[in-house]
Amino acid sequence: MKKEIFLTISLVLSMSVTFGISKKETSTNIEQVSTSNTKAISNSEKNLQSPAKVVSPGEKLFKDKGCTVCHQVSTKLVGPSLKTIATAYVNNKKGLVAFLKDAGKPIVDPAQASVMHPQIAITKALPPNELDILVNYILSVK
Ligand code: HEC
Structure with missing residues (x-):
């Protein structure tokens, strides 16, 4: 038990x-x-x-190449706003590509061209597909 x-x-x-x-x-x-x-x-x-905050490849390029130091989307900084640039180049993608390849003339703010001109060395050196992405981004800004 x-x-x-x-x-x-x-x-x-x-x-x-x-x-x-x-x-x-x-x-x-x-x-x-x-x-x-x-x-x-x-x-x-x-x-x-x-x-x-999802950044498009074009926006990323624009930032990575230092363009945002002088260009904002809708406010003038050192350079004209992207909206102003996009408006000036509406239906003129060829003209924008030419400008960024140093084969065109400034149409937005020619008086300040000497500030922008050194930057063209950067865009000129981009592979064509990246330049295309960058240009499409600039033109897409509204
Ligand atoms: C040091 C400041 C500065 C930086 C950096 C800069 N820009 Fe600019 N940008 C300017 C100024 C100032 C203007 C106005 C002069 C002009 O219209 O060319 C301008 C104008 C432009 C224009 C209009 C051109 C036209 O037809 O008048 C484009 C397009 C442009 N910039 C693209 C770019 C891109 C792309 C980058 C980056 C690779 C860049 N910029 C970097 C200062 C800058």
């Missing part, structure tokens, strides 16, 4: 220990899952909140 009680107690004890551990493991797993879920949710929220 005493032996039976002892056996029952040790069985209950070992069961509770086993369950205790598995409980812990389960809750850790749940925590991990919920953490990664939260991360996934906050990532997708970020994407939803900032669609404007």
